[in-house]
Amino acid sequence: MSLSIALTKGRLEKQTVERLAAAGYGIEALKDKGRQLVFQDQVKDIRYFLVKANDCITYVNHGVADIGVVGKDTLLENMNETYELLDLKMGCCKFIVAGLKDKNPLMKFGHIKIGTKYPNVCREYFQKRGMDVEIIKIDGSVELAPILGLCDGIVDIMETGSTLRENGLVVFDTVCDLSARLIVNKASFKLKQAEISQLLEDLKKVMEDESC
Known part of the structure; x- marks a missing residue:
């Protein structure tokens, strides 16, 4: 099943793209994006789109995005109905x-x-x-x-x-x-557990390599 991932624009976007690239994801379009906001992964069945921090939670809450990358500050300040799966240890x-x-x-x-x-x-x-x-x-x-x-x-x-x-x-x-967190829509977590688990494993592996 395909995944949709909402990325917070700016510094977190850049750091997340670097992590995904290190994990072997096809995010070339995100590196030279111009004014484009929606991107298809060239390797995985994943669609990315760029949003502001507060909107990232909104898109994940409503299931438009299965997954989001957003700062813990935004999660604490806003109504959040998602699961927080991973501390990405960036944007600290x-x-x-x-x-x-x-x-x-x-x-x-x-x-x-x-x-x-x-x-x-x-x-x-x-x-x-x-x-x-x-x-x-x-x-x-x-x-x-x-x-x-x-x-x-x-x-x-x-x-x-x-x-x-x-x-x-x-x-x-x-x-x-505070730091960036990976959040997931509750329904998506049940319906797309295998795909989400694979993404988590890939990101954790990159984070382990970074700490070596």
Whole structure:
């Protein structure tokens, strides 16, 4: 049976394509794709298509894609009805709580304001700490919010921390570690178990070779 795989555009797409190439899949069209969004594997009975991160979950949830490759940050923030099968150990970063050096929001009593692109992740984190938090949704540069006094701190993704340091912010806590995950539609997992298991084996083998 054929498989449909939704790949998150950008860096994860590039890293996933490299893994598939190493596993012997026919992904030549993905390497020189232009503006094309849908691709047929030249070796396997697999169709790939490129989507934004949030849409990757949507396509897999609805069964349009059997499989998706998406960041754990997106899975945590959005309603997800899929199975998470494999930590791909790429796109590694962290959810962190940060702010101005002398204004740690975690040490503040009473009501606090936190700026973030990830309100659901932020809300769950502060609720577990029993803190009274007002979440301010920000779509642009979150680092700007505490500098201009909009909020007491931020919850954001950090890879190297250079952007935080350049803007005078420090990390106060790590919410969780993040990386790319392989997700699968629940119905597809039952109906196409052999094909999905083969893909998993191939990717795991490549990951083992990478760690040697």
